[in-house]
Each structure stands twice: as structure tokens, then as C-alpha cells.
Amino acid sequence: MGIELTNNSKEICDEGEIIKVATFALEKMGIHPDSELSITLVDEEEIEKLHVQWMDLPGPTDVLSFPMDMPETKSDVVTLGDIVIAPAVAAQQAASQAVSAAASARAGACFLFWCRT
Secondary structure, three states: OEEEEEEOOOOOOOHHHHHHHHHHHHHHOOOOOOOEEEEEEOOHHHHHHHHHHHHOOOOOOOEEEEEOOOOOOOOOOOEEEEEEEOHHHHHHHHHHHOOOHHHHHHHHHHHHHHOOO
């Protein structure tokens, strides 16, 4: 699985765990292992800008997904798209809902796949 993770946030995250969880989710969904996915970690300000721009909703969110190509069959190798995670927002949610950045990555990966239907 070609998963690229870029940390543009000021947060120290377990990037290996985020990639591991996203890989697990994509494998469970039957995504071809040569498919590509981009995960970017951003600060609250950046996720809020994206949330307003793409969802027309105010305030920050923990994760946004931007699907690109979706496989028609399990043998299709595609560029799945981008998942943007705000670790600080995910951490705030973790305090109240037990949600981690890795769980946000899993949710984003699932959302990419659901968008194709």
C-alpha cells in the first residue's frame, strides 16, 4: 500500500501507527496493495479553512477526506485521494469520545471508500 504521510502540524504523532491503521482499513476493504493514499496532518487553523472551503461548515473538524479514483474491482490500482487530519482536534475529541489520530485515519480511509457508492 502506497501511503504517504506528511506532518504539517505542530503535533508529535505516532505516524507509524496512523499508517498501520490506514493500511489495515484499506486491506479490510479489499483495496489493491499498490494503490496510493495521501494523509496530511495539519493544525486547527488549516483544517478550519478547509472545512469552510469544502464543506461550508464553520469551525475545525478532526478529519476531512478528498476522494479521487475509486476501484471498480479489487484488481484496480488507483490513487485513492487525500485524508487531512488535525491531530489537535482529534486529541480534543479523544478526551471526550476516545478518538485518536489513528482512528481519524481509519475513518478517513473508510469515508474515501464509501464515497464511491
